[in-house]
Amino acid sequence: MDLWNGLSIVFNPLLPKAALLGLLALFVLLFALSLWRRARGAVLRLLAGLSLLAALSDPSMVQEKRTYQKDIAIILIDRSPSQSIGDRDAVTARAAATLNQALGKLDDIDIKVIDAGAGPDTAEKGTQLFDALRRGLADLPLARIAGIVVVSDGQIHDAPKALADLGIDAPIHLLLSDDPAKGDRRIELVEAPSFGLVGKPVEVKLRVDDLGGNPGAPATVHIKRDGVPLDPVPVVTGREATLSLDLEHGGQTVFEIETDDGPQELTRINNRAVISVNGVRDELKVLLISGEPYPGERSWRNLLKSDPSVSLIHFTILRPPNKQDATPINELALIAFPYDELFDVKLREFDLIIFDRFEHLGILPDEYFQHIADYVAGGGAVLESAGPTAVGQFSLYRTPLSPIFAAQPTGEIINQGFKPVLSDTGKRHPVTADLLSDPNAAPNWGRWFRQIAATNAAGEVLMNGAGEMPLLVLNRVGKGRVAQIFSDHLWLWSKGFEGGGPQAELVRRTAHWLMQEPDLEEEDLRAVAIDGKLEIERRSLSSQDNVSVTVTRPDDRTETVTLKDIGRGRATATLPAADQGLYRVNDGTRDAFAALGEVNSKEFSDPRASPLALQSLIDESGGGVTVLPDDGVPELRRVGKKGDRAGSNWLGFTRNEDYVVTGITQAPLLPAWAALALSIGLVLAAWRREGR
Secondary structure, eight states: OOOTEEEEEEEEEEHHHHHHHHHHHHHHHHHHHHHHHTTTTEEEEEEEEHHHHHHOEEEEEEEEEEEOOOOEEEEEEEEGGGGSSSHHHHHHHHHHHHHHHHHOOTTTTTEEEEEOOOSSTHHHHOOOOHHHHHHHHTSSSSGGGGEEEEEEOOSOOOOOOOOOGTTSSOOOEEEEEETOOOEEEEEEEOOOOOEEEEEEEEEEEEEEETTSSSSSSSSEEEETTTTTOOOOOOTTTTEEEEEEEOOOOOOOEEEEEEEEOOOOOOOOOGGGEEEEEEEEOSSSEEEEESOOHOOOOHHHHHHHHTTTTEEEEEOSSOOOOOOOOOOOGGOOOOOOOHIIIIIEEEEESSEEEEEEEEOOOOOHHHHHHHHHHHHHHHHHHHEEOOOOOGGGTTGGGSSGGGGGSSSEEEEEOOHHHHHEEEOTTTSSSSSTTTTSSSSSSOOOSBBBBBEEEEEESSEEEEEEGGGEOOOOOOOEEEEEEEEEEESSSSSSHTGGGGGGGOOOHHHHHHHHHTTTTTGGGGSEEEEEEEEEEEEEEEEEESSOOOOOEEETTTTOOOEEEEOOETTTTTEEEEEEEOOEEEEEESSSSOOEEESSSSSSTTTTTOSSSGGGGGGHHHHHHOOOOTTTTTSSSEEEEEESSSSSSSEEEEEEEEEEOOEEEEEEEEESSSSSHHHHHHHHHHHHHHHHHHHO
């Protein structure tokens, strides 16, 4: 029984509790019987019994020696990315310093500062302050917590619903680092696909909101596809809009979507969003035209048919118009060459046209060759595998198709054994750079025995043959691409002659480069954000010594990074990427984007300062809210457990009066001899009273 300031009464009964209760019941029963019989001295007998019970209970007076402990005030500081908006960081730093100084003047309180909210997953999870607070409380006696001051913009995403979840009974105060009246404009992606079919549009649903403003205002959405601006799209704030975006090539296509500034703007980080859509081709349509049967024809066919994504149409010219014999037409097991359907009606349905040792021989009118040239300039692709006919009068180089070829035959045919070798450009070009484990080593593949001599005018020579003549030449024509192979002995590799060679890989890479596969771009810049790191890769056919790029982080901070040349036309760099959001990398010509975390950042979904997330905790704990810097840090007071804990321009910290017992003094409250004498005296008094 605690009486006052460590003074208490304790009992050390000499008999079991049940026995004492039995005696008490007996005394009460005798007292009731005495009253019923109207006997004198009943009260004295009851007092004598109670004094005997008191003696048997052995009461003692205990005085504790107590050392009172200091209470603990916690300053919880928000270090999340949204605190970098405007001067919130500076305001927060000044407020934390002022709080430390003011609390330090109170001699009965200790201070614990907890920094929280930063981390690599803020875009996905938002600001996590109370997880850090729980870890901090785990090392503290909860009974000594006098109060918690949260210095934040109020955008907290893990606040508990009730004070009991924290296990404390102390006020929670909030110092807002910005004015809640400020508004902001944001763009939110409602629906964003991760893949789509090349040549077909994908739909992106979004909404532009003016937070703190009225919906229905006009706004403009600006779009870039792989860094190239598209036509702006007008939208209305507060209403969902649908964008139709075209995928022009396979692989990754990056769309940067941005809205203009709103009437109020806290940050532009949430004014833009980036989505990466992986373009897949429904089916690669390839047209293969062989001029005449030869051993390599089947190799081309087998190679293309082995790819399940390729739909191959193959024609071989078995009976050219200049071939005359006595065989009746109706007995020929041949079909007429459908040049009108292929090169006029359905020409643009093909992703790639391959001419294998083709000579026109009057098969195609010149206007159809012009259609093919126009098809290439508009984004199509042509691969020409030259044979001996390339130097004759019916060569493709003597047709309207000639201007699309970067290299031209000289008219000489070289018939000698040679090993194809990579040129200096080929050692850096993605099509050929990985054909050898060591690009600088001599190739160990088999020889070819025929080379069509040619001179290169404007193309990129990736492989050389006999006499260092161009063997594989790539060229860009308008929006399309052209490849030339000046030999018809590629098939020797597939047959394993002298160990063979990487025929399948060479043809596959060449074909996919022609069809504008992004992974095979020779001039490219890429960025990937993963596992807290930003990985940058730049490809170029030119030297990459001391090449640097500019990295723009999600909070708009920029830094210059020097890349390391690792060979094969690649230069790379890796740097920490702790902040979630959009990273932009620029090398002066190209932009690359990397998104870390969610498409819509939870951290910046609503960057306005607001007490709403903590309001229920503040109300339940009796805390207060102060807006910085206008109101300044309020006065700090010590308050009792009951009563107000915050008021106009002041914040309270409860006095918990927690203590540690350092010693005990104990004295008997009723000595045995005194209890015996009292009992005997009361019994004698009762006997005397009864005898009257």
